[in-house]
Amino acid sequence: MAYKSYFPSALGLITLTSNGKELTGLYFEGQKFAPNFKEYLEAPLEIFTKTKVYLVEYFNGNKPSFSLPLKPQGTDFQKLVWSSLITIPYGTTTTYGEIARQVALKLGKSKMSAQAVGSAIAHNPICIVIPCHRVLGQKQKMVGFAAGIERKEWLLRHEGVLVS
Numbered sequence: 001m002a003y004k005s006y007f008p009s010a011l012g013l014i015t016l017t018s019n020g021k022e023l024t025g026l027y028f029e030g031q032k033f034a035p036n037f038k039e040y041l042e043a044p045l046e047i048f049t050k051t052k053v054y055l056v057e058y059f060n061g062n063k064p065s066f067s068l069p070l071k072p073q074g075t076d077f078q079k080l081v082w083s084s085l086i087t088i089p090y091g092t093t094t095t096y097g098e099i100a101r102q103v104a105l106k107l108g109k110s111k112m113s114a115q116a117v118g119s120a121i122a123h124n125p126i127c128i129v130i131p132c133h134r135v136l137g138q139k140q141k142m143v144g145f146a147a148g149i150e151r152k153e154w155l156l157r158h159e160g161v162l163v164s
Helices: 046-059 076-085 096-107 114-122 149-158
Strands: 003-009 012-018 023-028
Touching: 003 046, 012 046, 023 046, 076 096, 076 114, 096 114
Parallel strands: none
Antiparallel strands: 003 012, 012 023
């Protein structure tokens, strides 16, 4: 069974999804690659309560003090990329190239396509918690974010990465 709940944020409505125990999705309204939520049941699950506390901490300008049980759905490659994203510390950024290097090392390869990694990042189903917004292009260029570049810029300013 798939469940949903909503969280109003400074960046618009966020839809949370769960399998009943773990968080399976965190989507901004209008985000690319979001599922059709019509088949999801609204439910007051414990994971939604915990996720909302996490988001309140985050949007209040604090690094959340706890982690959440996550169960993102995707290919093995996508999950490998997302596991690299989780390691990006709050208030910092990295590049698609650096994530591609990390993924290549995990796969025992000498290099990996930044474009393939970028596609996996774009399909990240758990924004903010799996911090895809912290990945920039070459020379720290602001590129790609399935929820919109404006939201990505806001999130990075909020974390103190961008100051302008």
